[in-house]
Amino acid sequence: MSIDRRTFNEDLGLRSGAVCLLPVMNSGKGNGAVNSRYSGKGLQLSFEAYELHLNHVFTIASYSRTSTPVMLVKIEWDGLVGYGEASMPPYLGESHETARKFLKGLDLNQFSDPFRLSEILTYVDSVAKGNCAAKASIDIALHDLLGKILDKPWFKIWGYNPEDTPLTTFTIGIDSPDVVMEKVKEAAPYKILKVKIGKDTDEEIINTIRKITDVPLCVDVNQGWTDKREALDKIHWLKEQGVVFVEQPMDKCNLDDMAWLTQHSPLPTIADEAIQRLDDVSKLHGAYSGINIKLMKCTGMHEAHKMLNVARSLDMKVMIGCMTETSCGVSAAAQLSPMVDWADLDGNLLISNDPFKGVEIVNGKVVLKNSPGIGVMKI
Ligand code: MG
Numbered sequence: 001m002s003i004d005r006r007t008f009n010e011d012l013g014l015r016s017g018a019v020c021l022l023p024v025m026n027s028g029k030g031n032g033a034v035n036s037r038y039s040g041k042g043l044q045l046s047f048e049a050y051e052l053h054l055n056h057v058f059t060i061a062s063y064s065r066t067s068t069p070v071m072l073v074k075i076e077w078d079g080l081v082g083y084g085e086a087s088m089p090p091y092l093g094e095s096h097e098t099a100r101k102f103l104k105g106l107d108l109n110q111f112s113d114p115f116r117l118s119e120i121l122t123y124v125d126s127v128a129k130g131n132c133a134a135k136a137s138i139d140i141a142l143h144d145l146l147g148k149i150l151d152k153p154w155f156k157i158w159g160y161n162p163e164d165t166p167l168t169t170f171t172i173g174i175d176s177p178d179v180v181m182e183k184v185k186e187a188a189p190y191k192i193l194k195v196k197i198g199k200d201t202d203e204e205i206i207n208t209i210r211k212i213t214d215v216p217l218c219v220d221v222n223q224g225w226t227d228k229r230e231a232l233d234k235i236h237w238l239k240e241q242g243v244v245f246v247e248q249p250m251d252k253c254n255l256d257d258m259a260w261l262t263q264h265s266p267l268p269t270i271a272d273e274a275i276q277r278l279d280d281v282s283k284l285h286g287a288y289s290g291i292n293i294k295l296m297k298c299t300g301m302h303e304a305h306k307m308l309n310v311a312r313s314l315d316m317k318v319m320i321g322c323m324t325e326t327s328c329g330v331s332a333a334a335q336l337s338p339m340v341d342w343a344d345l346d347g348n349l350l351i352s353n354d355p356f357k358g359v360e361i362v363n364g365k366v367v368l369k370n371s372p373g374i375g376v377m378k379i
Pocket of ligand 1: 220222247248272273292
């Protein structure tokens with residue numbers, strides 16, 4: 001069986017002539033080594049439910065929680081293992097039960113060539129609507145597997161420079177001034193903080209943080225503001241406090257008010273709840289300055305890479321974010337980070353029982369290792 005290089009190249013979203021993995025695949029280490037692995041056996045999927053414990057009660061404008069259900073996924077093929085993860089905060093509607101049902105319904109064994117990435121993921125997406133995090137778990141595990149077969153990390157396959165990774169934000173949830181102060185002190189290694197606001201304590205929280213640190217802040221309103229003129233007044237005040245962008249200030253469905261706000265705002269506005277998958281990107285052009293891409297919303301790395309390219313073509317800002325996740329999901333997202341304006345990749349830092357070791361944050365900056373796939377090890 002031979003690899004259809006043109007198809008795989010298109011699967012990766014690489015334009016013809018772009019820096020890509022073809023030279024590697026055609027080298028002695030590449031093509032021959034890859035072909036020799038073809039055993040004719042199908043992909044073997046397995047998964048286990050896991051509960052992430054959060055270091056702090058996590059509160060945003062609409063709810064609080066202390067844990068997050070995830071599904072840990074493995075795809076095995078010819079002696080290699082790709083790791084994936086579905087993180088399912090309850091407000092997104094997925095759960096251990098829905099993920100188990102979705103994953104049990106998949107027949108990945110029918111695919112004996114893991115390089116048919118687009119074909120496999122199109123099949124996975126077609127099995128049922130929704131289930132975006134469960135779909136992402138398959139996508140991530142497949143990418144990890146392919147990277148291991150090629151012996152290359154994905155940032156390298158995509159042609160990105162690991163030195164271009166951004167600082168990552170560290171999230172401070174809505175809380176009492178005492179707890180906010182404690183969290184900000186814990187966040188001392190981080191060079192930019194993401195502050196959850198959107199209740200009636202916005203000024204109190206920002207003022208509390210500014211007593212301790214003068215690092216740049218970004219704010220995530222989680223749709224908490226309802227009046228566009230009040231929102232604009234708040235954004236002007238936030239800019240004076242050293243805030244650099246505002247995430248999801250108003251209701252995700254309210255595109256008219258958002259377009260007005262973005263047009264008048266002295267700070268970039270970033271869509272989060274309003275953006276989910278590739279088709280949404282162009283619809284938000286003009287209503288927001290940029291988008292927050294999360295693998296668990298958009299079904300994984302394959303679609304996230306396409307979203308990044310579409311947003312760039314529309315001159316929109318791009319942020320890569322995450323849920324509370326293990327280092328598996330965060331390390332997968334981090335592969336895209338050299339190409340984004342901001343990273344919010346602290347999901348693994350907010351939990352106490354991470355079963356993986358992967359991407360690291362050094363002096364507040366995402367550090368990508370030259371490890372194949374998504375660069376994670378099971379602890
Ligand atoms: Mg957000």
